[in-house]
Amino acid sequence: MTEQGVSEYRHEPVLVVEVVNWLSLPRGGVFIDFTVGGGSHLARIAEESSLDSQLYGVDRDTLAVETARARLASFSQVTEIIHAPFASAVDSLAERQIEQIHGALFDLGVSSPQIDRAERGFTFQQGGPLDMRMDRDMTLTTAADILNTASQAELTSMIYEYGEERRASRIARAIVAERESQPFSESRHLRALLEKTLGPANLTKTLARVYQALRIKVNDELGQLQSGLEKVIELLAPGGRVGVISYHSLEDRIVKNTFKSRVGECVCPPNLPVCVCNPTSTLNILTRKPITPTAEEISANPRARSAKFRVAEKIEVSD
Ligand SMILES: C[S@@+](CC[C@H](N)C(=O)[O-])C[C@H]1O[C@@H](n2cnc3c(N)ncnc32)[C@H](O)[C@@H]1O
Helix, strand or coil: CCHHHHHCCCCCCCCHHHHHHHCCCCCCCEEEECCCCCCHHHHHHHHHCCCCCEEEEEECCHHHHHHHHHHCCCCCCEEEEEECCHHHHHHCCHHHCCCCEEEEEEECCCCHHHHHCHHHCCCCCCCCECCCCCCCCCCCCCHHHHHHHCCHHHHHHHHHHHHCCCCHHHHHHHHHHHHHHCCCCEHHHHHHHHHHHHCCCCHHHHHHHHHHHHHHHHCCHHHHHHHHHHHHHHHEEEEEEEEEEECCHHHHHHHHHHHHHCECCCCCCCCCCCCCCCCCECEEECCCCCECCCHHHHHHCHHHCCCEEEEEEECCCCC
């Protein structure tokens, strides 16, 4: 990784004061930032933590890991920056003799450097390859691979479920017809096809939804969140807190329902005859309504506008 890539990494962190206030650590506590990015949240946590705390960062993006390692090197409490998707990073904690943690943060989604660099392929605003992998070393399938190989039914359900786009089946049909003559590799190609198929009405919203669907699929974002969050809740010490900042309704629903199912509330769909979610009582939800950025924060950092922060605390389980 180039020094230049690290020095150019700019990501304005969201809800920093709120994160520090809600996730303050006990002396000697273990804290893991599962989406460390450029390290801004973890740096603020480090500033507020005792010198005998152990702080870890995790990210699946190589540039983020390199940047966080460089920027957090001066904090003696920052023990390690782990390069891994968070669901597998949790499994690797046992090898590091970590059996309980006292605080955890997930600041979901993509970072500004991922979105802003055309070569990463996350945006429909610029050209670039249809890549969208957060970890180009570990994930093999790109967005172009999905567009070129998934069946029409798979594309329809991906765009409908992960993009919440009503015109999913029309879009999937057009993609399958187009790739017969010209397989996808460039972002401009997909954009031009959607423009031709759908016309100008609501085009920007639809483009955002289709790109969101592809990004979620390429990185298994919702599977990662569900499994990472469940594992982290297991690892929390009594009184330990987990906070999640989400940026769209699919993520927020997983966070809300995972928390609710651990305060003993059933979160099964109402049409199920019996409960299958097996609610347990292990958490206390500290934010019944999510915390959202102030108008001042949104005007200074428009990418904060959809952020929702939820926090829960592990309770003592009596026998
Ligand atoms: C919104 S940014 C976080 C920014 C960070 N809080 C900061 O202060 O700079 C999200 C980061 O999470 C990482 N990420 C997203 N999903 C991940 C996953 N499943 N496992 C590990 N890292 C992930 C992305 O690569 C990105 O760097």
